[in-house]
Amino acid sequence: MMLDAKIPSGPLSEKWDKHRFELKLVNPANKRKYNIIVVGTGLAGGSAAASLAELGYYVKNFCVQDSPRRAHSIAAQGGINAAKNYQNDGDSIWRLFYDTIKGGDFRAREGNVYRLAQVSNHIIDHCVAQGIPFAREYGGLLANRSFGGAQVSRTFYARGQTGQQLLLGAYSSLMRQVAAGQVTLFPRREMLDLVVINGQTRGIVVRNLVTGDIESHAADAVVMCTGGYANVFYLSTNAMASNVSATYRAYKKGAFFANPCYTQIHPTCIPVHGTYQSKLTLMSESLRNDGRVWVPKTPGDKRSPNQIPESERDYYLERKYPSFGNLVPRDVASRNAKAQCDMGKGVGETGFAVYLDFEDAIKRDGKDVISQKYGNLFQMYEKITASNPYEEPMMIYPASHYVMGGLWVDYNLMSTLPGLFVLGEANFSDHGANRLGASALMQGLADGYFVIPYTIGGYLVGMDHTEVTTDHPAFKEATHYVNARTGRLLSINGKRTVDDFHRELGHILWEYCGMSRNDDGLLKARKLIQALREEFWGNALVPGVSEDFNQSLERAGRVADFLEFAELLVMDAFERKESCGGHFNEAYQTEEHEAKRDDENFCHVAAWEYKGDDTDPERHKEPLVFENVELTQRSYK
Numbered sequence: 001m002m003l004d005a006k007i008p009s010g011p012l013s014e015k016w017d018k019h020r021f022e023l024k025l026v027n028p029a030n031k032r033k034y035n036i037i038v039v040g041t042g043l044a045g046g047s048a049a050a051s052l053a054e055l056g057y058y059v060k061n062f063c064v065q066d067s068p069r070r071a072h073s074i075a076a077q078g079g080i081n082a083a084k085n086y087q088n089d090g091d092s093i094w095r096l097f098y099d100t101i102k103g104g105d106f107r108a109r110e111g112n113v114y115r116l117a118q119v120s121n122h123i124i125d126h127c128v129a130q131g132i133p134f135a136r137e138y139g140g141l142l143a144n145r146s147f148g149g150a151q152v153s154r155t156f157y158a159r160g161q162t163g164q165q166l167l168l169g170a171y172s173s174l175m176r177q178v179a180a181g182q183v184t185l186f187p188r189r190e191m192l193d194l195v196v197i198n199g200q201t202r203g204i205v206v207r208n209l210v211t212g213d214i215e216s217h218a219a220d221a222v223v224m225c226t227g228g229y230a231n232v233f234y235l236s237t238n239a240m241a242s243n244v245s246a247t248y249r250a251y252k253k254g255a256f257f258a259n260p261c262y263t264q265i266h267p268t269c270i271p272v273h274g275t276y277q278s279k280l281t282l283m284s285e286s287l288r289n290d291g292r293v294w295v296p297k298t299p300g301d302k303r304s305p306n307q308i309p310e311s312e313r314d315y316y317l318e319r320k321y322p323s324f325g326n327l328v329p330r331d332v333a334s335r336n337a338k339a340q341c342d343m344g345k346g347v348g349e350t351g352f353a354v355y356l357d358f359e360d361a362i363k364r365d366g367k368d369v370i371s372q373k374y375g376n377l378f379q380m381y382e383k384i385t386a387s388n389p390y391e392e393p394m395m396i397y398p399a400s401h402y403v404m405g406g407l408w409v410d411y412n413l414m415s416t417l418p419g420l421f422v423l424g425e426a427n428f429s430d431h432g433a434n435r436l437g438a439s440a441l442m443q444g445l446a447d448g449y450f451v452i453p454y455t456i457g458g459y460l461v462g463m464d465h466t467e468v469t470t471d472h473p474a475f476k477e478a479t480h481y482v483n484a485r486t487g488r489l490l491s492i493n494g495k496r497t498v499d500d501f502h503r504e505l506g507h508i509l510w511e512y513c514g515m516s517r518n519d520d521g522l523l524k525a526r527k528l529i530q531a532l533r534e535e536f537w538g539n540a541l542v543p544g545v546s547e548d549f550n551q552s553l554e555r556a557g558r559v560a561d562f563l564e565f566a567e568l569l570v571m572d573a574f575e576r577k578e579s580c581g582g583h584f585n586e587a588y589q590t591e592e593h594e595a596k597r598d599d600e601n602f603c604h605v606a607a608w609e610y611k612g613d614d615t616d617p618e619r620h621k622e623p624l625v626f627e628n629v630e631l632t633q634r635s636y637k
């Protein structure tokens with residue numbers, strides 16, 4: 001199949017304007033005739049549902065939590081990028097575009113990323129108008145700080161709670177439309193299948209998580225904003241409910257899955273401290289504005305950090321990357337932390353940690369200034385570790401955090417299934433092989449507030465308008481599939497808990513498909529995953545019944561999907577015979593141990609097509625064309 005990204009022709013800076021002009025419009029009176037399903041209420045889903053309703057479409061909005069406000073987006077701490085150049089430090093739309101393309105190791109589309117950088121400035125204006133309490137300078141202008149992979153300060157923030165404040169903004173807009181009758185909310189619903197009729201996406205089947213009822217919903221288009229799948233690693237910084245089920249089931253219905261192996265391991269998380277831990281905590285990247293990363297120069301040095309003199313410390317990021325220092329991008333910082341620990345220089349009881357030290361910043365700026373910037377993050381760290389970061393350095397280690405892979409979408413954010421649009425972390429679109437900090441919130445809100453309101457109209461005007469109701473046999477078929485799968489899970493009646501299977505899956509992926517990968521390990525991982533999946537379907541313990549609130553059943557369904565999806569992730573990693581961004585295959589590295597791309601053979605998006613449970617999926621390619629930037633070896637020195 002030919003993958004057409006539908007990137008408009010013409011100069012980069014004019015593509016989006018030109019496209020918006022060329023897209024067909026739905027007139028205001030006709031918008032009322034369309035029903036749109038939005039799955040997800042995070043920043044992508046909340047902003048999309050509110051904006052589409054504001055335009056006059058009728059929207060049904062679904063989420064698994066009890067309130068839209070509990071979407072995982074609420075956890076975002078550090079900030080959101082925009083090219084406003086308030087600091088007058090050399091930023092521009094072009095620089096944000098270039099930093100993002102380079103940060104993603106030249107594996108993203110120029111057209112999409114340029115649009116993202118253009119729209120970034122509108123997002124800030126929109127959110128300020130909503131009343132988001134962004135931090136401000138003394139003179140009243142919005143404040144900025146720096147994030148990895150950039151030499152300018154372009155990150156807007158609301159202390160360490162940026163995601164929460166942005167989500168409250170989107171939620172307010174959403175609730176305005178609920179009150180106006182344009183949006184109907186369906187909380188506590190889990191999408192378990194997608195309905196495709198005559199080649200068009202026409203609805204979803206969900207399980208009511210409180211009653212267990214299976215419900216069908218028909219629409220003219222479906223917009224999926226169901227977040228990322230980092231929880232496939234079991235331990236991650238994501239919310240416990242984050243999953244791959246919605247996107248994976250859409251993949252099984254014909255939507256291609258792009259670059260599943262592009263996963264992001266975030267360098268600054270609180271290290272794992274026990275076998276029975278089920279969640280990891282992020283310490284925001286913003287801390288690297290003032291915190292200095294170091295390890296003892298001597299392997300095995302077990303002295304407390306305050307006893308190690310300056311001359312015996314190795315500030316390895318500042319030493320190796322003098323231009324970017326502690327603010328190198330995440331993939332680079334994570335690999336370096338692992339390398340230090342592999343050399344025996346890791347600190348703490350396990351040896352899998354490095355220091356993030358604020359001593360110099362506190363001496364320079366004073367405790368009050370540091371507390372104003374990061375107070376809530378320091379407090380969170382102290383609550384979890386019982387160590388006071390004002391007095392001794394934080395201990396941090398990389399952890400699974402974000403995914404650049406997701407359902408393949410074209411420039412209109414439409415998947416390979418007509419009528420299925422995918423927004424936010426659930427799509428693969430803008431970050432290439434590595435996302436820069438503070439760019440996910442930017443992308444989710446760009447997709448929801450500024451892209452989908454235009455592009456969905458272009459689709460609706462040209463679609464086949466034959467009326468579809470939930471009486472259509474395709475809904476019955478999907479309902480039957482969902483009931484059969486639920487019944488199968490409940491009838492296994494084995495001895496091993498679902499969490500135990502998930503934990504083992506996480507170990508396999510972390511070991512063989514984590515920060516560092518090699519062909520032997522990936523082949524081994526694939527076999528281990530297949531064996532674990534087989535054991536799951538023979539020995540998992542899923543108590544309770546389906547006609548009730550049953551969290552064990554919910555989890556079992558998600559883990560069953562992770563067990564299938566993990567194999568796709570590993571296959572994708574195996575087939576990509578190069579290193580780029582977060583995908584680091586040990587066989588492809590420079591003399592300085594940096595990721596070495598193969599632009600001749602792998603300058604493309606890999607998009608996987610499902611071919612049946614017993615057949616390998618087919619790998620398609622979308623070539624990436626660079627007309628405006630030169631492909632270079634990424635350097636942060």
Ligand SMILES: Cc1cc2nc3c(=O)[nH]c(=O)nc-3n(C[C@H](O)[C@H](O)[C@H](O)COP(=O)(O)OP(=O)(O)OC[C@H]3O[C@@H](n4cnc5c(N)ncnc54)[C@H](O)[C@@H]3O)c2cc1C
Binds near residue numbers: 065073078438
């Ligand atoms: C701890 C942490 C901090 C972060 N900090 C930052 C930051 O400072 N800056 C930044 O740019 N990025 C940050 N990120 C990344 C960013 O928060 C996410 O990428 C982004 O919020 C994802 O938004 P989303 O709308 O795509 O998905 P989510 O916010 O994950 O929302 C998913 C929605 O889909 C619903 N859903 C999921 N599955 C189903 C289903 N099967 N059926 C029905 N509904 C479903 C959920 O209920 C939810 O409403 C951070 C991430 C983490 C983990």
